[in-house]
Amino acid sequence: MRKFGNTGMEIKRVGFGGIPIQRISQEDTNKVIDELEKCGVNFIDTARGYTISEEYLGNALKGRREKFYIATKSMSRDYESMKKDIEISLKNLQIDYIDLYQMHNVKPAEYDTIFGEDRAYRALLEAKEAGKIKHIGITSHGLETVEKAVESGKFETIQFPYNIVENQADEVFKKAHEKGVGTIVMKPLAGGAIDDGTLAMKYILSREYIDVAIPGMDTPEQVRENTAVLANFELTEEDNVKITKIKSELGTNFCRRCEYCLPCPQGVIIPQNFLLEGYYTRYGLQDWAIDRYKALGEDQRASNCVECGACESKCPYELPIIEMLKNVVNTLEK
Template identity: 25%
Template sequence: MSVVSAANCEALAQKPEAMNYRAFGRTGLMVSALSMGCMRLGEDQEANTRVVARALELGVNYFETTRWYCGGQCQHRTAPGLAGKTRGVIVSGKCGIGPDSTAYGFRQEIERQLDILGLTHFKFFQVGWFSWGMMPHLLKRGGVLDALRVARDEGLVQFVGFTGHDTAENFIKCLETGLFDSMTVPYSLINRTYEGTIRRAGELGVGVVAMCPVAGGTLACESSVLKEALGLDLPTTEMALRFVLANPHVSTACSGMTSAGMVEQNACTVKAAGVAGSSEDHARMCAGLEKLRAAFGARLCTACRYCMPCPRGVDIPRHMELHRNWKAFGLADITRRQLDGVPADRAIELCNACGECEKKCPNQIPVRKALRELRRLRGKGAKTVAAPQA
């Protein structure tokens, strides 16, 4: 892969042709390799408009939105930057479903989101926070699928996708129904849970939106461990985007960008990554990550959640994820900050080392040892606090 220096990055980012485009599955659409997730837009509307406008200037043509982000303000904050500039742009909407979802209610939601954004139609509308267990709610007579089919026939929605956090195996089953044109799942250097699912989507012609390509900001911190493993002397954020875009089955990397500078830097990285994903580059980077995994040990948490619920309320999977990020990937500083962000009623200080989690762990992971190490990293010793009363 080519490398773009800081000296020519700014000049490169000024050019609309700096953006690369990829086939969006079987839809016939071409999508920018870099896309914008609008869930992180803030309260400064002038700043929001500048970010969206800069993304458009640099060729970003996919914007992921929903009425439910930003305390209900996401689409209100996105719309001014898109106003009058949506020709050739793919704006997606999204809504969750449940047992009480009806065709009428879902149709009303589609129309409401179109109205907020000032659009006449969605090129993509996503069934949000989806899982295989929700399939009956989607398929029931007079339900969501009926609403989407009518909306498609009437030109309000062109394509249908899903997004969520179910198991990789369950999402493959969702893909194989043939109901969906796109899938949006988290994918990054340190979260490869859906790698096989992404490959299956590619085989089926389903477009793939890789969300959280820098792991929700975790990979904004430098990691010499990852640099050595991948053989790239680049900022960790840039390595993260390159990894995602090297996967030939990924259509676009969806980043929650909040400043024009962030858009410009990411556009620069996308240009350097090339038009199409390289199977060879991706395989080489995966091999480096597998060596890291092997060095960390075979007993690595797979987030199966068999350890839950914890009798004391500790969020064990989240803490095991943070432990892995620290120990395997060298991300100590961000891990310490993220530990401070865990709610008190789920924090490691609640652990009394009862060992119930280890009895249930299929990989025989020494969970108590990992939690003790996290306590030391956080600098709070072995202190325990009382469990919340029921």
């Protein structure tokens, strides 16, 4: 157990990510929550955007609310929509208050627009004052967003991808930890690209400035495997050799969502396309990924790429983005 920034919460350093709830039944969700309780995991993260995740978790948590800190999040950016989402979350989760409500996936270009009188942050402040939420956080796949959030003092937690091949948030996580901002790691297994879950978790938990990692888990066995790492997460020489190998294997064809490739002259949201392909191929969320892909504007989809190469010239990892976008089209459109 450790203190979660300055929130006053004390949490297990392995938490629970609610994305996979979408692909299992209510009965299986109950079993996962049972195992979380047995293993002492007390931090649960979900989102309005994870279809039935909030509802299933709400049903599973009845009668044991006090044993868990519950976090959820919303993509809403305006005042009225965020107010509405908070109420929906409370109803779905069947609780009187939410421990942590986060602004979900805030992009660098929109960060400065969320604080106005008619914008979402005001709704969060009012909900906090009313006791409907206890703390306010932010999540993003853009490093600039969380850097600004830490400096602003407006958010009590930040959530960002971090794993063996995505460690660009090292410095901002360190700064957040120093300032008492809680640090949450999403995508600890790089969206399933890393096969060795134990090593992936050890890599993250060996960083003292990271408060909690939230792997998605859809079976009791996965809960036991991930929490077992807490007994010893010191990296060995053999571990470091494996880590170097994983970085080498994934480093040439793995999108880290740094967003240096943007803006695309045609409007393609390149990292989002790769993210949705990952949900399709690694998370087993085929229908969900296709629906989200279709929800993108036509100009934002991979099929709108004209192969101008502007993105590849800006990618710090020299990824073959054009070919990768073709693969997105083959996966999500065909």
